[in-house]
Amino acid sequence: MHIDRDGVLGELYPVRHDPVDVRPRQAPEPLFVTHEHHDEDRWLLWCRRAASDDALLDVIAKAYSYNGSLSDDEITGLSAKRHNLQLAPGEEVAVAFSGRLPWECPVTELHGHALGVDLSLTTRLAYESASPVRDLDFLHIAAPPLYAAVLDAFALEGYFVDGSQLIDAYIPDTEARRGTHQIFFLSDRRRPADRFAELELIFHQNMVGAMVYVRRAARATYEWNEKPRARTFPAAHHEVGQYEFGERVRKALAELPIVDA
Structure with missing residues (x-):
């Protein structure tokens, strides 16, 4: 997934289309999550059977703490346009999402060269209010x-x-x-x-x-x-x-x- 910046703030523009097979714990059958780019940013999922209270999308970065240890830091959350998902066998659902990057959001590349900062979009499903399904897409954010x-x-x-x-x-x-x-x-x-x-x-x-x-x-x-x-x-x-x-x-x-x- 790639984020282009218009001036200093960015909008999400997913560019990967290949699905990621994510197998939740305690899930009876496999669930698939991917992202696609259409007129608006969409989060696409299809499965044989699924029930979800919510779709959670967070921009996560790896950051160093005072002692040099590396941990996840939530930069911002994105808003899904649909909640309480109930999917029948074979059903496909596209969920739009939106969000703005904060001023403190790190950049990952300068003039097309990677800077070494690890930034990703983490997608979770609260599968039947139990173990979440998780998908991770690395983000590329150009320096403003x-x-x-x-x-x-x-x-x-x-x-x-x-x-x-x-x-x-x-x-x-x-x-x-x-x-x-x-x-x-x-x-x-x-x-x-x-x-x-x-x-x-x-x-x-x-x-x-x-x-x-x-x-x-x-x-x-x-x-x-x-x-x-x-x-x-x-x-x-x-x-x-x-x-x-x-x-x-x-x-x-x-x-x-x-x-x-």
Whole structure:
């Protein structure tokens, strides 16, 4: 399944059509779940026999906690348009669903290249109010134009994206609905003696734009307050295509050793 972004928020556009055989515990006969793309996003299921109280669709990400352990973090839930499903033998039902991605939703790719963040849509059926049927589809979310513009400006200064991590924690002294933030690791392949070899960059995004945090990288540290100090600068969505972020990036790079000292 693929999610394209229109500006900074995304809509769901499923692209896989092959069914997934999901066999629930205690289910007398197999149940099949898949996704299809029509005029609206639909969740398609067919089976020999099924009764379900609800269809639950959640966007789930793998995030690191303060001690470095990896766990599931629910980013958002999507709304199914139909409930209390009762399927007769051989019956096929298409259930529409809808939803919006929150500002804190991580991205999984930049310019078509994977970033290493694990994001998926998990579908569950409350099968006869007992053991759920579960289906998992990996999601691909492209970086919004603002992210790409800022990261491209760092690339022009020699710092290229070298992976990403999702952290299960709020950025201190900021407002956010979800307690996660995504770190982009930037590496200077030239490794000059007068610059840090690797940086971390974080976008704290809202409808206006983003506050960009940049600091010396510390991959093995997950607590924000235990990381090196960050330099920040603002970037607005409307500036993309009209303003070059190179000046702000160069200023941040020049001041970073002073902040980090």
